[in-house]
Amino acid sequence: MSHVIACIDGSSITLAVCDYAAWASRQMDAPLDFLHVLGKSEYPIPVDLSGNIGLGSREHLLQELAELDEKRSKVALEQGRIMLDAAKARALDDGVTSPITSRQRHGELVDTLIEFESDIRLLVMGRQGEQGDSAGEHIGSHLENVVRTLHRPILVIPADYTEPRSILVAFDGSATTRKAVEMVAASPLFRGLPCHVVMVGADKAESRAQLDWARTTLEQADFEVTASLRSGQIEEVLCGYREEHAIDLIVMGAYGHSRIREFLVGSTTTHLLRKSTVPLLLLR
């Protein structure tokens, strides 16, 4: 529950991951840990369609495949180490004073993160990984899995870094978002940044009361709060509001609904992950 953990891979987004992680580490004064997971990648397999087996075929095949894997793994290991060193150097340049560590693990990203879950205070990862570099709106294959599995704050970031100057908290009065407001109020991460609380829904007394609660909670934590109640499509309103006020970061509760409902009506979280050009802090 203490580290800012930043997931890096070979994609172009890695630089931004470093910068955001460094920023978070500075804000929270938390140790920074870079994580590189060496997945069992899907390398093309050499094609040998001769279809025969002869003396000691099994032993030879095992040796051959093991050698191939060995070579690839060594290269990947070395590459990862270089990336981690570069990331550490960049974080130092960015002015991180807390201890910076790095680790490399074999396996699936999600499984690895579950192993470290108790260690994570904030997870920083890119919107899309190595394979998704040119895939447009597509979100990384691991991301949704990670967000659904981990119960820790996750900062999902776009490809370019801009230091956050103001934040938007998406609020709907549900337990998830109330928790999110409380977490924002309690965390040193956004200390001193102007905070906009936006609620999407009809203008009812009940909504007003909930919004007021959010405002007071944040104001008590010394935030400069602008609260706003708007009606319309959630995603559009949030994105519109963000552009209007040039906000650099959105905080939201993630995947508050069941999978079945999401299958039918779609998920706000997935939609925003896809559309957003600013970092999203997802709170579970």
Next chain:
Amino acid sequence: MMNSIRQNWFSNIRGDLLAGLVVALALIPEAIAFSVIAGVDPKIGLYASFCIAVVTAFVGGRPAMISAATAAMAVLMVTLVKEHGLQYLLAATLLTGVLQIGMGYLRLGSLMRFVSRSVVTGFVNALAILIFMAQLPELTNVTWHVYAMTAGGLAIIYLFPYVTRSIPSPLVTIVVLTALAMFLNLDIRTVGDMGELPDTLPIFLWPEVPLDFETLAIIFPYSISLAVVGLLESLMTATIIDDLTDTSSDKNRECKGQGVANIASGMIGGMAGCAMIGQSVINVKSGGRTRLSTLTAGVFLLILVVFLGDWVAKIPMAALVAVMIMVSIGTFSWSSIANLKKHPLSTSIVMMATVVMVVTTHNLAIGVFVGVLLAALFFANKVAQYKYVSSTLSEDGLTRTYKVVGQVFFASADKFVDFFDFKEAVDKVVIDLCQAHFWDITAVAGLDKVVLKFRREGTVVEVIGLNEASSTIVDRFAVHDKPGAVDNLMGH
């Protein structure tokens, strides 16, 4: 969910499709050859191969493993088919599936840990020998043409890859030999002479046997053999594929999957089958990695056989014999022969015993049973050596202390008794068991005997540490799971 489907099916599409095609070519000869061995039409084996491959692709526990109608299973069915006919074979196939599913639920797959390395090697070698021996009928009492064809086929299989590795050499062999036989109008046996080939897609069939106890009594012994052998070969093959691809598999799911596949096979008029070591290795070698490769192999097999049936019928048996000899050579563990000298004698005996039992009985289950039994006996004998007794006489010469160290159980209890010198006339004997382990009742009986003998000589006997030593007899193994159990076990 979507991710795992993608991973299990579509992460290696090109490799899997090509590998499936290559494997289908190696499946056809085995299905045809062993249908003939089992005494049924080739179509029984071909339907079975199609069905088992397709079903295990979905329900099996090991992606990229190839299951179909196999040699190991076919040799078990011979007498059933001969004495009772095809319908009983189908019924036995269904029962085999049911038994295998039951074994899967009982997690009997974990019993595989008792099958030692040397037994596995023996199994594999015996299987290779069975496959080879099954080709001999095609090679006896035939004209020189057949020998020439077979030799030529083998030459193509092993030499053609030096020309190109992008066309399966077994395919080249089959095509060339078929063309040659037709061109020269040779009078040699072809697949068409072996019996009926599939001419339609498989249809649902329920075995026409009376559903009574008598039927059960006939098929049960066969089904249990089939179920055991099928699972043994499947689990061994799964381990081999695990090692080759550096991935893991779900062994209990594989047991159940084999069961489901056999039930499905029995219902469309096919025989029982299991995983195939040789073909699975070919699959991995050709680049197959996911379930798609298994599915492709099954589907291609059916397409080839049903739609090219007229051509398949013209394939000379010599071509299939050549392919099967290749499978046999590739399955045999040649390094095990070199290892005969290097490995301890007991290991080699276990391996050889497994092979000999299989080759004489044609039942891999018996071979494995004998192998496991022998391995266990050798192990017991080895552990029994870890024991020694030291003795000291007190200064006044009246008390002798025996200190027992090591494992005392059925295999070592007699020797334990022999350590004591009953002829010696002393007043008192102390037996110190603090560093001994009594594993069973035989050990306790041995101690009782010693105490009794001393008492009859008029000697007072004191036993120290019996409780600690005999705590291992108690079958409540939970005791040994507790912290510090290892220290206790290694010497209180």
